Amino acid sequence: MQKLSRRDLIRASAAIVVGFSLGTRANAQDTAAKSLDPDQVDSFLAIHRDGSVTVYMSRVDVGTGMLIAIPQMVAEELGIPAERISVVEGDTALTPDTGGTGGSAGLTRGGVEIRQAAATARRALDKSGPADRFNLRSDPKAPLKDPSTYTVVGKSLPRPDVPGKCTGRTAYLQDHTVPGMLHGRVVRPPAIGAKLLSVDEASIKAIPGARIVRSGNFLAIVAKDEWAAVRGARELKATWSEWKELPGSDRLEQHIRDTPIDKDQSIVGKGDAKQALNASAKQLKATYFWPFQSHASLAPCCAIADVRDDSATIWSSTQGTHALRNNLTKLFSLPAGKTRVIFMPGAGSYGGNGNDDAAADAVLLSKLVHSPVRVQWMRHDEHGWDPKGPAQLLDLRAGLDANGHISAWETQMWVPTTTPGVRAFIAADLAGIDQDHAQSPGGVMNNADPPYPVPHVSVTAHWVKTTPLKISNLRAPGRIGNAFAVESFTDELAAAAGADPVAFRLRGMTDPRAIAVIERATQMIGWQPRPSPNPTRGVGRGFAYVRYNQALNYIAIAMEVAVDGKTGKIAVRRVTCAHDSGLVVNPDALRNQVEGCIVQTLSRTIHEEVKFDQSHVTSVDWASYPILTFPEVPAIDVAVLNHPELPILGAGEGATAPVAAALGNAIFDATGVRLRRAPFRTVAFA
Amino acid sequence: MYCSHPHRYGSLVYHRADADVEKSVKWNVSGEANMPTYNFQVNGRAVSVESWDPSQPLLYLLRNSLDLHAAKFGCGLGQCGACTVLLDGKPVRSCLTPVSQAAGRKVTTLEGLGTPENPDPIQAAFIAEQASQCGYCTNGMIMSARGLLNQTPHPSPDQVKQSLAGNLCRCGTHTRILAAVMKASKA
Numbered sequence: 001m002q003k004l005s006r007r008d009l010i011r012a013s014a015a016i017v018v019g020f021s022l023g024t025r026a027n028a029q030d031t032a033a034k035s036l037d038p039d040q041v042d043s044f045l046a047i048h049r050d051g052s053v054t055v056y057m058s059r060v061d062v063g064t065g066m067l068i069a070i071p072q073m074v075a076e077e078l079g080i081p082a083e084r085i086s087v088v089e090g091d092t093a094l095t096p097d098t099g100g101t102g103g104s105a106g107l108t109r110g111g112v113e114i115r116q117a118a119a120t121a122r123r124a125l126d127k128s129g130p131a132d133r134f135n136l137r138s139d140p141k142a143p144l145k146d147p148s149t150y151t152v153v154g155k156s157l158p159r160p161d162v163p164g165k166c167t168g169r170t171a172y173l174q175d176h177t178v179p180g181m182l183h184g185r186v187v188r189p190p191a192i193g194a195k196l197l198s199v200d201e202a203s204i205k206a207i208p209g210a211r212i213v214r215s216g217n218f219l220a221i222v223a224k225d226e227w228a229a230v231r232g233a234r235e236l237k238a239t240w241s242e243w244k245e246l247p248g249s250d251r252l253e254q255h256i257r258d259t260p261i262d263k264d265q266s267i268v269g270k271g272d273a274k275q276a277l278n279a280s281a282k283q284l285k286a287t288y289f290w291p292f293q294s295h296a297s298l299a300p301c302c303a304i305a306d307v308r309d310d311s312a313t314i315w316s317s318t319q320g321t322h323a324l325r326n327n328l329t330k331l332f333s334l335p336a337g338k339t340r341v342i343f344m345p346g347a348g349s350y351g352g353n354g355n356d357d358a359a360a361d362a363v364l365l366s367k368l369v370h371s372p373v374r375v376q377w378m379r380h381d382e383h384g385w386d387p388k389g390p391a392q393l394l395d396l397r398a399g400l401d402a403n404g405h406i407s408a409w410e411t412q413m414w415v416p417t418t419t420p421g422v423r424a425f426i427a428a429d430l431a432g433i434d435q436d437h438a439q440s441p442g443g444v445m446n447n448a449d450p451p452y453p454v455p456h457v458s459v460t461a462h463w464v465k466t467t468p469l470k471i472s473n474l475r476a477p478g479r480i481g482n483a484f485a486v487e488s489f490t491d492e493l494a495a496a497a498g499a500d501p502v503a504f505r506l507r508g509m510t511d512p513r514a515i516a517v518i519e520r521a522t523q524m525i526g527w528q529p530r531p532s533p534n535p536t537r538g539v540g541r542g543f544a545y546v547r548y549n550q551a552l553n554y555i556a557i558a559m560e561v562a563v564d565g566k567t568g569k570i571a572v573r574r575v576t577c578a579h580d581s582g583l584v585v586n587p588d589a590l591r592n593q594v595e596g597c598i599v600q601t602l603s604r605t606i607h608e609e610v611k612f613d614q615s616h617v618t619s620v621d622w623a624s625y626p627i628l629t630f631p632e633v634p635a636i637d638v639a640v641l642n643h644p645e646l647p648i649l650g651a652g653e654g655a656t657a658p659v660a661a662a663l664g665n666a667i668f669d670a671t672g673v674r675l676r677r678a679p680f681r682t683v684a685f686a
Numbered sequence: 687m688y689c690s691h692p693h694r695y696g697s698l699v700y701h702r703a704d705a706d707v708e709k710s711v712k713w714n715v716s717g718e719a720n721m722p723t724y725n726f727q728v729n730g731r732a733v734s735v736e737s738w739d740p741s742q743p744l745l746y747l748l749r750n751s752l753d754l755h756a757a758k759f760g761c762g763l764g765q766c767g768a769c770t771v772l773l774d775g776k777p778v779r780s781c782l783t784p785v786s787q788a789a790g791r792k793v794t795t796l797e798g799l800g801t802p803e804n805p806d807p808i809q810a811a812f813i814a815e816q817a818s819q820c821g822y823c824t825n826g827m828i829m830s831a832r833g834l835l836n837q838t839p840h841p842s843p844d845q846v847k848q849s850l851a852g853n854l855c856r857c858g859t860h861t862r863i864l865a866a867v868m869k870a871s872k873a
Contacts, residue, residue: 063818063857159816162812162821163813166809166812166818168797174759175749227743228738298768298822298823299760347822348819379760379762592862596857599858599860600857622766623765630848630851630864631844631851
């Protein structure tokens with residue numbers, strides 16, 4: 001292949017009048033000519049006269065490093081510096097729909113498509129020279145650069161969004177305004193299913209410009225002044241009916257066992273686990289529980305909607321602009337083909353937090369008051385009403401043979417079933433608009449079998465029909481709870497066999513990548529082989545290993561803890577992690593994600609549980625739903641094992657999976673107490 | 687660097703620190719005449735803002751009247767720290783600070799510390815350490831750290847941890863934030 005120098009490309013591109021040098025604020029006529037066909041190179045890339053390049057992607061950067069990783073991948077294929085590449089993300093009028101953000105798939109199912117478009121573009125420029133537009137299908141066979149010659153991919157280039165964030169210059173969604181915009185605040189019912197009986201309009205008479213908006217049970221305040229909207233929503237008096245149909249979080253485990261089952265499904269069936277269990281020399285069983293948890297985004301969700309007769313524009317921090325556009329258009333009868341959702345950055349969302357619901361609130365309000373409306377939730381709306389990561393219940397049984405090897409394993413899990421359609425919007429339910437009430441827990445059956453050579457394994461999912469609280473994807477859905485159970489129980493088996501927990505796991509293991517991460521993480525922490533618990537009480541170390549989704553990332557985590565004998569307080573002192581996700585595009589950005597996975601999951605494991613009574617969620621702020629604070633944060637060392645010759649596996653969530661088990665195992669080592677329910681909070685031991 | 691937005695509520699009177707009233711933009715949707723005015727300094731400049739409610743938190747006036755968006759609404763309860771600004775050099779939660787309490791005092795926001803081209807040493811250290819993911823907490827982290835280093839220029843890591851105990855980060859960027867503050871303290 002003839003090599004195209006950077007100068008050639010810039011010269012060539014001077015003649016390429018692609019003409020989409022639009023920001024995200026482009027107006028409707030500017031966007032009309034932009035190709036959105038995901039098969040077309042022009043949909044993903046525009047090369048401008050000055051040699052700069054714009055990339056268009058439907059997947060968005062939610063603090064995850066996509067804004068540098070994608071330019072690095074494109075820069076590598078085009079042979080230009082990454083700094084010349086800017087990204088337009090999540091705009092239904094500008095970006096081709098290659099799916100929403102999630103599942104650690106920003107690079108594996110978004111970036112690789114853009115990379116292929118760039119490789120196709122490069123080949124066209126090599127062959128035919130300049131052109132007005134590529135008008136070219138992205139060719140899956142267009143040759144990619146040989147990874148051994150990479151000069152941009154694999155480098156820790158700084159993220160372009162960080163300087164703005166650190167100097168207050170980044171325009172977040174929360175900072176955006178549109179002319180004539182009103183501020184909206186929602187007034188949710190005090191009980192989830194309560195009906196609005198009456199509203200006392202006089203109760204907010206003293207608040208200037210505050211206006212009550214009601215549609216069925218949907219209640220809100222709008223005002224030109226944001227503080228008037230806040231005070232109006234806070235002080236508005238309304239009467240609601242009683243509603244007490246939740247089981248209460250205190251009896252959640254029994255409630256899950258009592259919930260009707262949609263279907264039972266065999267997830268893994270290898271050998272004859274039942275027979276082998278009965279034949280085993282030693283049998284263990286245990287029940288593990290993972291609670292409802294909140295996305296607990298640092299910003300309450302926000303959205304701006306400008307709904308007019310002939311068009312609608314919605315600004316949102318949603319992770320799925322295109323799906324949101326389609327769902328809102330259908331549900332609120334917005335102008336078909338003239339409804340646009342534009343992503344703007346917000347606080348980390350970690351999956352399907354309340355952003356889509358806030359967008360629906362804003363759309364409904366904009367329709368009702370005929371003005372653009374900005375809705376921002378209050379803290380209690382966020383904690384109280386974001387869709388939750390579901391609770392999980394797992395019954396485990398396993399057998400050891402006479403040599404202390406795992407001979408049989410059985411997992412039975414109770415997890416929410418999947419029903420087709422769209423997750424219901426709160427606003428539509430309250431306003432009495434007919435809609436889907438789909439439930440999509442998101443791959444919660446993964447990582448429920450031991451990643452070790454066990455001859456007889458059975459994993460069964462009992463898909464329960466309903467959940468007390470509405471659910472959605474929360475970072476690594478199900479995998480954290482499952483790996484907590486599986487890797488803690490593996491530790492229980494190692495202890496029962498009197499074996500060192502790491503040596504026990506390595507028995508019979510043959511995959512060199514698995515062995516590499518296990519050895520690396522344990523070397524980094526200075527692991528000394530011995531069985532748990534530690535003869536010295538109060539301090540301990542723990543280990544866990546996960547291969548994410550059975551076939552993706554290899555992650556090993558070791559940690560040291562101290563547990564206070566008087567207060568029971570858990571102090572995580574040090575965490576080491578070895579992480580293999582194939583080709584690494586940006587090692588430092590990846591490390592940032594892995595560190596975040598570790599800290600966030602320590603938080604979820606030690607502190608987090610959504611509490612609810614029979615009417616509503618009662619953990620509605622940071623005092624009742626605490627998360628990890630600075631004094632509790634350990635030292636963290638992450639080893640990134642790069643395999644440039646292998647496919648990218650994504651790194652946004654894998655490292656969450658082993659954290660809870662590694663901590664539980666370390667606490668067992670320190671105290672002899674086995675924790676099988678999260679959150680751990682404190683540990684009582686003698 | 688400030689500009690008024692006529693579509694925003696409230697009125698804004700800009701002063702130069704050394705001059706009398708120069709320019710006045712009055713626009714009051716509530717129709718109330720003569721709303722109380724609060725005078726204070728923001729990032730070295732004298733400002734007057736009007737508010738119909740003396741208990742209105744400073745945060746809303748910074749964001750909506752003065753167009754300073756770095757301080758963020760996170761909880762409105764003083765629990766998360768995203769709204770932190772400096773009042774006479776000390777970190778406060780602007781979501782709980784009534785505008786009446788700011789009168790006559792000096793407010794510093796993240797915009798006032800430095801720019802991407804000329805950052806404050808803490809901002810520079812945060813950028814060098816890539817100590818931000820979503821960045822929504824970053825304002826509070828840097829402003830709280832600035833308050834700490836104003837008082838204690840060379841803190842121990844434990845002092846940094848304790849002084850940031852009321853600043854929440856949901857993305858889990860803590861170890862980088864600690865490294866950045868320590869780096870800035872040695873700069």
